[in-house]
Amino acid sequence: QMQLQESGPGLVKSSETLSLTCTVSGGSISSYYWNWIRQTPGKGLEWIGYVYYSGTTNYNPSLKSRVTISLDTSKNHFSLRLSSVTAADTAIYYCARQLRSLDIWGQGTMVTVSS
């Protein structure tokens, strides 16, 4: 069965760019919508955006100016870049497949923004 796994630095300096990758195993990335979501104690679950297998993207307006989500079909993974991070971007970041809503999730990765 399909599995997703997030990877990337757990610590990012303030004002720099957060970069995470979600590797898809047990199936092809060449279908579906691929999402990023984050979770903080204060704001709960926040949808960041998605990339469709065709390359079409859709972002949360609250983050749109700083977010890029892309996919690499040759590597069967998709990625998140969030620029100009601040302490408010400290969160657990999840990737998820969207078929019937968000039906498969990665385990999540904690990212801390340090000053």
Add this chain to the structure above:
Amino acid sequence: EIVLTQSPGTLSLSPGERATLSCRASQSVSSSYLAWYQQKRGQAPRLLIYGASSRATGIPDRFSGSGSGTDFTLTISRLEPEDFAVYYCQQYGSSPYTFGQGTKLEIK
């Protein structure tokens, strides 16, 4: 953006009892694109219900969803010990997708 408000914030029940969780939307959810998730400590959310009332693969039939428009309900008919967790609703009918703040289901 559609704001989802879940109630109650915390629900204290005993195993074997029935749980009823509510999710109210600030505007109508398109095509009943409303989902429910269960999250246990240290784990990712798990999809329970999509399309307001369809159970996801492998979800026991004690979980059921209902509702349309702006009012939705998740019902757990008879609580098992493993059901005590936090539950979130989410709408995916309009962008940006949004989540409720969660209902914590705790053992009484």
